[in-house]
Amino acid sequence: MLTLLWRLLIFIAAIFMIRAFLAMIFGGGQIRKRDGSSKRAGEPEAKKMVKDPVCGMYMDPRLALHLKERGGDFYFCSEECRRKFLSGTSAHP
Structure with a gap:
């Protein structure tokens, strides 16, 4: 039973690590603001069109x-x- 729990824990940790890695690659340093909007790091503020x-x-x-x-x-x-x-x-x- 203990080995099953360890395997489950390792599996969950691996899923979170893969998810973090993919977010780092495809998310590209995106910063979320409290109001729900997002902006890329180093990107200038949006100007009025x-x-x-x-x-x-x-x-x-x-x-x-x-x-x-x-x-x-x-x-x-x-x-x-x-x-x-x-x-x-x-x-x-």
């Missing part, structure tokens, strides 16, 4: 073309979308 008013694409505002018009800030994914917006050929507000 902006929406192109012409095509609806979301992008990082640092990479988008920016236009201040009518008291608002508009961001575009391409020069083509910016031109459409300025010419009034898009369905923007």
Whole structure:
């Protein structure tokens, strides 16, 4: 009976070690926050995304073309979308 318990204990320990190893490999240093969100170690904080008013694409505002018009800030994914917006050929507000 004692050897059966030892085998069971070794089996359970092996399962936990394998699970920890797989989490280390495939989890890649993921950090869980108390609010349930997660972020990879060393990854910058997520920035607010902006929406192109012409095509609806979301992008990082640092990479988008920016236009201040009518008291608002508009961001575009391409020069083509910016031109459409300025010419009034898009369905923007």
